[in-house]
Amino acid sequence: MHNIDLLLRPLSAADNPAIAGVIRDVSAEFGLTADRGYTVADPNLDHLYELYSQPDSAYWVVELDGYVVGGGGIAPLQCCTEAICELQKMYFLPVARGQGLARTLALKAMGFAREQGYQHCYLETTALLTRAIRLYEQLGFKHIDSAMGCTGHVDCEVRMLKTL
Template sequence: MSLSTKPLNSGSSKPDVKEPGNRQEASQDELAQVSPVLRHLSRHLVRQLGMLSGACGQLPLTPVQAHTLLELGQQDLSIKELSSLLNIDKSNASRAVSHLVKKQLAQTKANPRDNRCLQVSLTPAGHKMLKQLDNQQDNQFADILAQLAPSEVTQLEASLRCYNKAITKAKSQQGVVIRPLQAADDAGLAAVIRAVSAEYGLTPDKGYSVADPTLDHLSRQYGQPGSRYWVIEKQQQLLGGAGIAPLPGEKGVCELQKMYFMPALRGLGLSRRLALQCLSFAREQGYKACYLETTKLLPEALGLYASLGFTVLPKPLGNTGHSACEIPMLLTL
């Protein structure tokens, strides 16, 4: 896979967009502007690395066959396992294996754990080809990294890890809908908040927000200026949400409120995604800081807020009306 020496904008013109500001997070409008640039760079990266080529560099392998060889070099795998690892359908994985078998680079045998499927492994010739592939790719990336300062290499690795994680999270969130709260959602949202609160022992008698008198009519509260609430649906079932509203008694400060998720939504990265959406809205509304109150009973939430840049305050701000959440936190927007 040889690298092209053509300029970045070869083949298609680079979208002309304004770079986002230097704030901690970009606004939704800025993200919409950056999206075409990221798509352009991703396309160009795939082309530069030869992933659209019929051959993997100087070796008699297609890119899919090369990726298959690399995975089989780690361990013997079934077609289903290869399909999952390579993010391709089973027919394409099976086709890649068939070509490797014909080239005597791989072999199949009955899976000792399941006679209904085959186990694929490398032959001695396959291991030899894998070594050539590793050498070729190591040399290619050594040439690439030689163009960068050590600090740029570190930055590149961190950015690619972040990008890869975001892609994985986005894929896991397919089928999930995030939309503004409507009056028809009030009953369903109240049920979610009560269920999650009970799960963690945040009962009304202890002074938590589940005791709010507005809980059954939240669409009215978040329909006020400077406020917004989003719900999350999966398979047309309301399963969570979060919102932003002004913090009483603190001008220019908003509060991140009522972030609740049913178990079906957890572990998908949706809490971070929705929190970022709330913070983006807060910035667009002109708020200077975002406040929240939480409790040690919610360790996952504490970790999320810290990762977003929230810091613990020595004492509460404003007048939230809640006395049980003992950890006040603030983020400068």
């Protein structure tokens, strides 16, 4: 097996098309597509750098041999007055899975969130993503009954919250 060169780094403007492609590819892989009844039109998907360049937000990509193969970020939970952030857009291509990258990125994101003064971290996902849910549980996220904020993730029936 050859040595792979993985790099976790902040998102740049030049990464916008690549990370949007990763998110679309992974969504399709898990059947999270419009033809299956999922709402996939995210107006920000092609402009993540601009979105995460806002204060109190950050996004990191995983680069493998010069190609973006995953990413994840943190941003304020919309329509919420409390000090709650949201772990967002955690997506990894198959080549980047099983190496602890999601855990590393989630821990980095939560560290950033603590530095920004957030007290809780919220996330939404779907029951199809069983490995992701297990990771979030291991990281201390607790399942909660109802959605928080106004994320627009109408298809995400799994909601979790962690005290930072």
